[in-house]
Amino acid sequence: MINKNWYKQAWKFLQRENLDRVLLVITILVIFSSITYSIVENKTIIDSVWWTIVTVTTVGYGDISPVTLPGRLVAIVNMIVGIGVLAILSASLASFLVSKKIKEDLGMSAYKFENHIIVCEWNYRAEVIIKEFRQDSDFKEAPIILIADIDRKPIEDENLYFIKGKVSDETLIRANINKAKTAIILGDDKLEHNARDATTILSTLIVESLASSVYTIVELMNAAYIDTCKKAHADEIIVSSHISSMLISQAAINHGITYVISDLLSFQDGANKLYKVPVPRSKIGMPFIEAFVHIKQTYQSTVVALQKGLQGEVMCNPSNQYKLNNQDYLIIVATESSYQEIQKSHLR
Structure with missing residues (x-):
């Protein structure tokens, strides 16, 4: 306009x-x-x-x-x-x-993007996150704004934009937080664990106070702060130390399982990945098992979970007789080409 x-x-x-x-x-x-x-x-x-x-x-x-x-x-x-x-x-x-x-x-500019992604803090995890985004066709050229207290833009990416400073009202407004789609709030590795989580929760409060409609993904180190983070209205909380500990224990109990998890979470070309798709229109009102079989036979993809609504409760391995409704989403394991076919079929 x-x-x-x-x-x-x-x-x-x-x-x-x-x-x-x-x-x-x-x-x-x-x-x-x-x-x-x-x-x-x-x-x-x-x-x-x-x-x-x-x-x-x-x-x-x-x-x-x-x-x-x-x-x-x-x-x-x-x-x-x-x-x-x-x-x-x-x-x-x-x-x-x-x-x-x-x-x-040098991070001195302001931006007017819409439906963009904001990443708060810079560390090796932020670099991996951005690289994974660029492997996905939907996010290959998506504008990403990094807010971090570092000297200058850390990597060459023409669609990565940098704002220097701590997470605050001023830096978030310069990042046009009100029009953002997602805010990823990472921990500051320069701080000890407790101080890191406290700073992360404070950043979450600032984001939510400015734009409660933005989907916030928060990284914590200590699971003890999950309830506090929920009170800050975080939409999704990831306890990185907890997840890595569980993967290590699973690797010891079931050798090779971490390779499966890594493959599903990676955006490398040709790999099977996790995707979320709407329930096929023809299967609305039908038992879950019918959608499971349909997705497998038609698209060579596997349904592993179901979500009630776009951001609702997630049910892993739901009951065969669960009745599907038009607000449900299926979480599937599929290649990117299969995922695109499923998306096209839903629009037809």
């Missing part, structure tokens, strides 16, 4: 970058030179304007050229003044673009 006050913003930009005076000089030069050239060379005003612009920009097509002494004097003025004015204009634009790039890399 076009901003109704775009012309005011454009004028402020020209004034801020000192381009208004340059454009004024160019305009006066073109008007004066065109009128003078038209008189002394007996040319139409259109031809004179064309000649003036071609001369000032040093293009010099040669289709129109002065033959009188006054006309050549006008041409000399155009050449000398034009080179200087264009040099100033080019330098001003280059300075603006370089300054903009530096501000972005």
Whole structure:
């Protein structure tokens, strides 16, 4: 949607970058030179304007050229003044673009994205999260805004945008938190475990106070803080130490099970991954087992869980006789191509 006050913003930009005076000089030069050239060379005003612009920009097509002494004097003025004015204009634009790039890399900019992802804190887990996003076709070019108290943008990613600082009202507003889709709040590895979780919960409170509609995913180290984090209205809580401990114990009890988990969670091409899809329209009101068989036979994919609503209760391995309704979602193990086919079939 076009901003109704775009012309005011454009004028402020020209004034801020000192381009208004340059454009004024160019305009006066073109008007004066065109009128003078038209008189002394007996040319139409259109031809004179064309000649003036071609001369000032040093293009010099040669289709129109002065033959009188006054006309050549006008041409000399155009050449000398034009080179200087264009040099100033080019330098001003280059300075603006370089300054903009530096501000972005140093985390000094503000953004107006919508349905974007915000990642709070930078650590090796944040880097893995962003790389995994880029492996998924739906998030390959999704705008991601990183808020972290580091010196500059940490990795080269044209769709990753950086805001320097702690999670606060100011940094979240610059990240346009009200229009974000998801906020991922990670722990600060520079702090000890208890202080890290306390800071994470505080960040969650700040996010929720500004934009309660944003889906917040929070990383904790200590499971004892889960209830506190829920009171901060976090939508999904992941206790990283708890999950890694469970995986290690499962690996000891059932050798090789971690390979299965890693394969399901990875976004590498060709791998089977976990996806969430709506219940097929033809299976609404039918027992769960019918959807299970249909998905397996038709798409060579396996249903492993069911979610009641888009963000509701998740049932792992639901009963065969559970009656499906139109708000339920199936969590499946599938390749990306199978997932896309299921999505297309639901739209038909």
